[in-house]
Amino acid sequence: MEKIRDLSQLEEIARQVRIDIVTMLNAAGSGHTGGSLSATDILVALFFGKMNLDPQDPHWILRDRFVLSKGHAAPTYYAILARLGFFDPAELLSLRRFGSFLQGHPDCNSTPGVEVCSGSLGQGLSVANGMALAARLDNLPNRVYVLLGDGEVQEGQIWEAAMSAAHFKLDKVTAILDNNRLQIDGKVAEIMSIEPLAQKWRAFGWHTLEIDGHNMDQILAALDAAEEVKDRPSIIIASTVKGKGVSIFENKVKYHGVAPTDVELDIALKELGAV
C-alpha cells in the first residue's frame, strides 16, 4: 500500500475520520468520543503514513502489526481500517449493533485488520512484545506499534511489559501514548498521577520522545526516528486534547464515554466542515 506523507493530505484524512467517528458514535448511541478524537491524528499518520499494510491481504506476513491497547478508541481504528479498504465504510454505521462485526471494543475474530482483542486496559504492550519476539525468531523485518492511553498506564501490567521490552531489547516495538490528560472520573493528575511520564519511561530503558500529538509533521518525524533506534524500544509521548476537533467535546471529562446527541452531532459536523 502506498504511503501518504503529504501533511495536508493526512490532515484531510484525519478530518474525514473525525466525521466518521462522531457520525458512527451518534448512530450507535454509545461509545467513547473523547479518546477516539484525541487519538485520530496519531493513528491517521501511523496507518496512512507509516505502516506497511495490505488491505487486500490482512494476514500478509510482512505487514507491520498494530495493537490498540486503549481499545475504547475502536471507532478511530474502525474508521481508518474502512478508509484503508479493509472493509466497506458503509459498515461503520453498524458499530456496536447486534450482529455487527464492529464490536464495542476490538475483536480480532470479528473485524478484518484487527490483530488482537483489546478493551481491558493494560494488556496491549505485552502482546506487542510477543509479536516482536516472534518476528525476531522468524527474522522478519516488520515493526510493532501499540497505542496506549495515559490513564491506561496506571495498570501495573504496562510496567511489567515496559521492563520486558527493554530487557529483550525490542527495538521493533514503538509505543505511542495518547496523553490527553483525562480519564473517566476526572483529570489523570487528580485521579492517580502518572507523572513524571517521560522520566519513568526513560528510567525503564526506553527511547522516549515527546511531541504534539496533533501535529502530523511531528508524529511522522517521531515514528521515523523510532525506526532508527537500535536495541531499545521507543515510546512517543504524544500530548493531545481529549475530544480534539470539536469544541464542545474538547477537554471535557464527560465525553470520555458518551456519544454525541443529534444536536451535538450537528455542531460537530459543522465544525468539522462536513456540512
Added chain:
Amino acid sequence: MSEKLSTRVEYGKTLAELGEKNKDIVALDADLSGSTNTQRFAQAFKDRFFNMGIAEQDLMGTAAGLAVSGKIPFASTFAIFATGRGWEQIRQTIAYGGLNVKIVASHGGVTVGEDGGSHQAIEDLALMRVIPNMAVLVPADGIEIRRMVEWAVTYQGPVYIRTSRIPFPVIYDETYRFELGTGSILRDGDDLCLAGLGLMVHHCLEAAELLAAEGISARVLNLSTLKPLDWELVVASAQKTGALVTAEEHLVTGGLGSAVCEVLAEHYPVPVERIGIRDVFGISGKPKDLLEHFGLMAIDIRNAAHKVMKRKTRPISLELRQVLK
C-alpha cells in the same frame, strides 16, 4: 508398588522433545522454570525460551502476542499464579481471541505441601473452566501428560493443563492415546461409579479395590478432560450404576464435582457424593498428611461410595444392603 512419575517432569521432557521437531514451539516462564520444568526446553532452545520474571500478567500477554504471530507458546508457572494473577489476561486476550496459547501450570492442589495455602491451587480448574474457548485438562499420570502435551501442539486454541508437584503412580502404558473430550473407563463395575481427576484417579482405583473386597463393584473413570467434559460417558455411567462419587484435589465447587453434577442434573439425575476440598484454604504439611487431612484418600472415597449407595433410588440387592449397613 507401581512405578511413579511426576507429571511436571514428564511435561518438561516432552516439551523439550517436541521442541526439537517443531520450531514454532516457544516456552515462557515466570521465574519458576526449575519447578515447572520448562528449564529443559530453555537449556535446549535458548532463543525460543523467554523468562518473563515474576510477572504473570506479562507472561500471558506476551504468550498471546507470540501466538498471534504463529508461534505455539507454552506458558508455565505455578497453577495459582497462572490462573489467579493472570486470569483476566487469559480471559480477555487469550481465550476471547481464541489464541493458540498452551498454559501448563504446575503445583496444582494441596500436594504442593509445605509451601502452604498461598501456593496450593485449589480453585484453578474452576477459574479456567468458566472461560469460553478454554480446554481444561488434568493428567492422571506421567504417561497421560506426555500424550496431552503432544496433542496440545496439534490443537488450535487455548488449553490449560494442570500438573502436580509430587510423583504418583502410573496408570497407563505407552500405547495410551489421548483424545480431547473423551474420558476412559479404567475398571468396570455395576454398583456405582467413581470418577476422578489427576492423582485422585489412582485413589479411585484403590478405593475400587477396597470396595471389591467388600463385594461392591465400582466402575472407575478418568475424566482427564474436565472441559469439554465427556458428558455422554458420565450419563451412561449414571444409567448403568445409579450413583457416582467424584474425586478431585480441588474445591468441590467449580471443578469436577460441579461439572458432573451439572451434566447429571440436566440429563440423568442420580445421587452424587463429591470428594474434594470444602470451602477452606490449604495448609502446610507433607503431601500425604494433607491428603488425609482433607479427606482425599482411597478410604475417603470408599466411605463416600457407601454413603452414595445408600442414597440410591433404585432397589439394591439384599447382599449389598448388608454390606452398607
